Amino acid sequence: MPTPFASPQALPELEHATPAEIVGWAAETFTTGLVATASFGDAALVHLVATHAPETPVVLIDTQYLFAETLWYAQHLSERVGANLTIIGPDPSVVPDDLWSHDVEACCAARKVEPLRRALSGKSAWITGLRRADSPLRAGTPVAAWDPGHGLVKVNPLARMTDDEVEQYHLDHNLPRNPLSDRGYGSIGCWPCTRPVALGEDPRSGRWAGTAKTECGIHLTTAPTPTVPAPSITLTTTEGSAHVR
Numbered sequence: 001m002p003t004p005f006a007s008p009q010a011l012p013e014l015e016h017a018t019p020a021e022i023v024g025w026a027a028e029t030f031t032t033g034l035v036a037t038a039s040f041g042d043a044a045l046v047h048l049v050a051t052h053a054p055e056t057p058v059v060l061i062d063t064q065y066l067f068a069e070t071l072w073y074a075q076h077l078s079e080r081v082g083a084n085l086t087i088i089g090p091d092p093s094v095v096p097d098d099l100w101s102h103d104v105e106a107c108c109a110a111r112k113v114e115p116l117r118r119a120l121s122g123k124s125a126w127i128t129g130l131r132r133a134d135s136p137l138r139a140g141t142p143v144a145a146w147d148p149g150h151g152l153v154k155v156n157p158l159a160r161m162t163d164d165e166v167e168q169y170h171l172d173h174n175l176p177r178n179p180l181s182d183r184g185y186g187s188i189g190c191w192p193c194t195r196p197v198a199l200g201e202d203p204r205s206g207r208w209a210g211t212a213k214t215e216c217g218i219h220l221t222t223a224p225t226p227t228v229p230a231p232s233i234t235l236t237t238t239e240g241s242a243h244v245r
């Protein structure tokens with residue numbers, strides 16, 4: 001039985017740090033071992049990483065089925081904020097097909113999960129845009145914790161941010177938006193599996209609508225035991241330093 005998300009057993013002190021402090025801590029702690037992934041549905045995570053961990057690659061997984069708007073936005077936003085954008089795709093043996101129409105699990109496995117494994121290979125920490133407000137399944141998302149499935153520390157600097165706080169972040173930093181967000185797309189994935197949502201509707205209800213699927217699989221932890229020991233980490237925030245693991 002897959003464990004959806006690691007429990008918040010590690011790095012609890014980060015719970016009280018700001019998103020900027022969390023990203024800065026990750027950059028100092030993991031240096032070149034740090035990587036970020038972004039779906040480019042919005043700009044908050046990309047701006048945070050570009051500002052506080054500018055050398056860190058920001059990976060967009062191009063599934064072959066991304067909206068043209070998202071590909072444009074990834075380039076536009078990255079140039080605007082100075083993000084180290086890295087686009088990776090599926091294995092060359094994966095060619096466009098109609099798998100999405102009858103086997104979404106296999107399609108996501110080939111086009112999202114496998115490329116992510118490559119993006120994380122050799123890395124010691126992974127920054128994501130997961131938020132507790134995204135969905136009930138993500139409500140327990142820790143700010144940072146050991147990810148046994150990928151054998152690294154998973155850092156979620158936006159974990160505590162509400163929808164309103166993300167909106168305010170965009171306004172505060174005058175950040176451009178994915179054009180699809182103005183057309184009702186509350187959560188943006190691949191075009192065959194994403195529909196716009198009505199005002200007040202759960203933003204993620206537009207993903208894989210009409211199916212039981214709610215996650216593409218890249219945030220599901222399948223290995224119960226770490227294959228490498230969790231690192232010893234010292235957290236430095238505006239409130240001082242503490243050895244946390």
Ligand code: SF4
Nearest residue numbers: 100104107108190193
């Ligand atoms: S979201 Fe849809 S199109 Fe994209 S990889 Fe998953 S099943 Fe395929």
